Amino acid sequence: MWWLYQQRRRLHSSVCLLKKLKGKSPAEQRWLMRQLKDPYVKASHAQNFRCRSAFKLLEIDDQFRVLRPGYSVVDCGAAPGAWSQVAVQRVNSAGTDPALPRGTVVGVDLLHIPPLDGAHFLSSHDVTDPTTHAKLLELLPDNHAHVILSDMAPNASGFHEMDHEKIISMCLSLIDLAEKVLLPGGSLVCKYWDGILVQKLQARLSSVFSSVRTLKPHASRKDSAERYFLARMYIKPGK
Numbered sequence: 001m002w003w004l005y006q007q008r009r010r011l012h013s014s015v016c017l018l019k020k021l022k023g024k025s026p027a028e029q030r031w032l033m034r035q036l037k038d039p040y041v042k043a044s045h046a047q048n049f050r051c052r053s054a055f056k057l058l059e060i061d062d063q064f065r066v067l068r069p070g071y072s073v074v075d076c077g078a079a080p081g082a083w084s085q086v087a088v089q090r091v092n093s094a095g096t097d098p099a100l101p102r103g104t105v106v107g108v109d110l111l112h113i114p115p116l117d118g119a120h121f122l123s124s125h126d127v128t129d130p131t132t133h134a135k136l137l138e139l140l141p142d143n144h145a146h147v148i149l150s151d152m153a154p155n156a157s158g159f160h161e162m163d164h165e166k167i168i169s170m171c172l173s174l175i176d177l178a179e180k181v182l183l184p185g186g187s188l189v190c191k192y193w194d195g196i197l198v199q200k201l202q203a204r205l206s207s208v209f210s211s212v213r214t215l216k217p218h219a220s221r222k223d224s225a226e227r228y229f230l231a232r233m234y235i236k237p238g239k
Ligand SMILES: C[S@@+](CC[C@H](N)C(=O)[O-])C[C@H]1O[C@@H](n2cnc3c(N)ncnc32)[C@H](O)[C@@H]1O
Pocket: 050, 051, 053, 054, 076, 077, 078, 079, 080, 081, 082, 083, 084, 108, 109, 110, 111, 125, 126, 127, 128, 151, 152, 153, 154, 155
């Protein structure tokens, strides 16, 4: 009986898959097949995360303890909100554990970010725009953050060097944001795509953070140029 049940389930899944693939371009079919096979996509559904990227931040935070209860966090490029979900849990900004200090999470994105208990979102806002910096300052307790997270990425054009330059300039703009909002001793996690300008970014980060390391979480696809910098112990210029 069990064998028959399993056979039926497999047949049902195959029919569903064929329906999903129907009418799709070869590139869309490849993307869909990759999503369906991806264990992190499955796990994100099972654990109610908005997307698989949650596991990259979970892994970074499990290893380096960047997010602590009571901390204030700015999440740059927050849509659809999976990193903010992780940050809300780790800094206790929804007040889930009344015994722990309650933190703050503020997310920013050019796109709409669906509401999330424990987070405040600035949808349709550009992180690189100084008017966004001013709004962030107003939303942060005592006008400062312990951590800046950035999983921001431009829409990929497919031209590697151009996309690389764009994401590096976004990362560099985070140094301006840090100067306005980040507490001395604070941390920055930022995504970049590997390429010739990485050394320049690393040098700029090293000029204002005591420790800068490169990370490639397991949840980050091996065949992608995606990497993260974890910069710790912020030194505020002029302090
Ligand atoms: C990979 S997604 C982020 C996923 C997110 N960390 C999560 O876990 O749900 C990258 C996001 O960066 C956003 N983005 C790109 N440039 C931006 C900018 N200048 N300001 C704000 N958001 C930006 C995009 O709109 C996109 O939603």
